[in-house]
Amino acid sequence: MTLIQDFGGVRVRAPGKINVFLAVGGRHDDGYHELATAFQAVSLYEDVVATASDELTISVTGDVDIAGVPEDESNLALRAARLLAEETGTRLGAHLDVRKAVPVAGGMGGGSADAAAALVACDALWGTGLAARELQELGARLGADVPFALMGGTAIGTGRGDRLNPALARGRFDWVLVESPFGLSTPDVYRELDRLREEEGAGASAPAVEATVLQALRAGDPEALAETLRNDLQEAALSLRPDLRALLDRGIARGAVAGLVSGSGPTVAFLAADAEQAKRLSRALRDEGLRAMRVHGPVHGARVV
Numbered sequence: 415m416t417l418i419q420d421f422g423g424v425r426v427r428a429p430g431k432i433n434v435f436l437a438v439g440g441r442h443d444d445g446y447h448e449l450a451t452a453f454q455a456v457s458l459y460e461d462v463v464a465t466a467s468d469e470l471t472i473s474v475t476g477d478v479d480i481a482g483v484p485e486d487e488s489n490l491a492l493r494a495a496r497l498l499a500e501e502t503g504t505r506l507g508a509h510l511d512v513r514k515a516v517p518v519a520g521g522m523g524g525g526s527a528d529a530a531a532a533l534v535a536c537d538a539l540w541g542t543g544l545a546a547r548e549l550q551e552l553g554a555r556l557g558a559d560v561p562f563a564l565m566g567g568t569a570i571g572t573g574r575g576d577r578l579n580p581a582l583a584r585g586r587f588d589w590v591l592v593e594s595p596f597g598l599s600t601p602d603v604y605r606e607l608d609r610l611r612e613e614e615g616a617g618a619s620a621p622a623v624e625a626t627v628l629q630a631l632r633a634g635d636p637e638a639l640a641e642t643l644r645n646d647l648q649e650a651a652l653s654l655r656p657d658l659r660a661l662l663d664r665g666i667a668r669g670a671v672a673g674l675v676s677g678s679g680p681t682v683a684f685l686a687a688d689a690e691q692a693k694r695l696s697r698a699l700r701d702e703g704l705r706a707m708r709v710h711g712p713v714h715g716a717r718v719v
C-alpha cells in the first residue's frame with residue numbers, strides 16, 4: 415500500500431491546541447520551565463502538503479497573517495523534515511507547502527503543528543515508516559509542543575510539556591478564539607513570568623495538574639472545566655499586553671462561561687456552554703470588530719487526510 419495520494423504528494427493536517435490547565439514550575443539551566451499542563455487539540459488546523467523533490471524546500475500561505483513566518487532553514491516544518499531525513503538516512507527530498515490557519519505567534523502551537531505535520535507527511539512520502547513513538551521522540555527535539563500536535567485529543571504534559579499521557583475526555587467543548595493583530599514571543603512571556611516572580615519574591619512550587627481538571631474533562635462538563643481553567647503564563651502575557659484584560663472581561667460579559675489566555679498568548683480562548691452559545695458569542699464579538707472564530711475540541715492529532 416502506498417501513502418502517496420492521487421496528486422503525487424501527501425497531505426497532512428495537524429491541530430492547534432489550547433492549554434486548559436498550565437502550571438509553570440521552576441526554570442532549569444537549559445532555560446526551559448518545568449510544566450504540568452492539560453492540552454486539548456482544537457478544530458483549527460495547519461495543512462502541510464509534501465511533494466517529491468530533489469531538495470528540501472518550503473512555501474507558506476495562510477488564512478492568517480503569515481508575515482512572521484520564516485521561509486528559510488529556520489522554519490520549524492523544514493527543520494522537522496531535515497531532522498527526519500538525517501535520522502533515517504534518506505537521500506530523498508520534498509517540497510513542503512504549509513497552509514496556516516492557526517494564528518502565528520498566538521500561543522496555540524501553530525508552528526509545532528507545522529512540524530508535526532511535516533514529520534508525518536515526509537515519513538509517508540519517503541516511506542521511512544517510523545513508529546508513532548519514534549516520531550514523538552523526534553518531535554520533542556524540535557519543540558516542547560510538537561509531541562502533542564502529533565498525538566492530539568486530550569493529554570497531560572509534564573517535563574517541558576513534551577512527556578505525554580493521554581487523558582480521558584467525553585463529549586465536546588466549544589470555544590471562541592479571539593485572535594490578536596500582534597503576536598507574542600513565547601520566550602519573552604516566560605522571561606516576563608520569571609521577572610514577575612522575582613519581583614514578588616515568589617518561588618515556583620512543583621507543578622501538578624489538579625484532579626478537578628481531569629474530572630471536568632472526563633465528564634465533558636464545560637461549567638466544571640470553567641471552574642478549573644488555569645494558565646500561569648496569563649499574568650505574564652497580560653503584563654506585556656494589558657489590553658487583553660479588557661478583552662477577557664468583554665467575552666465574559668457577552669456570555670462566555672470562562673476565558674483565558676491561550677498558552678503564552680496573545681490569543682484569548684473563551685469557553686462556551688455549548689455550540690449554540692459559542693455561535694452567539696462569536697457573532698457578538700465579531701460585530702464589535704474582533705477577529706473571533708469558533709472551534710471545538712478535542713480533535714485528532716497529525717494525520718494524513
Ligand code: C5P
Nearest residue numbers: 445446447449557558559574600601604
Ligand atoms: O520548545 P519551544 O521551542 O516551543 O519553546 C519555546 C520557548 O518557550 C523556549 O525557548 C523557552 O523560552 C520557553 N519554554 C519554557 N519552558 C517550557 C517550554 C517552553 O521556558 N517548558
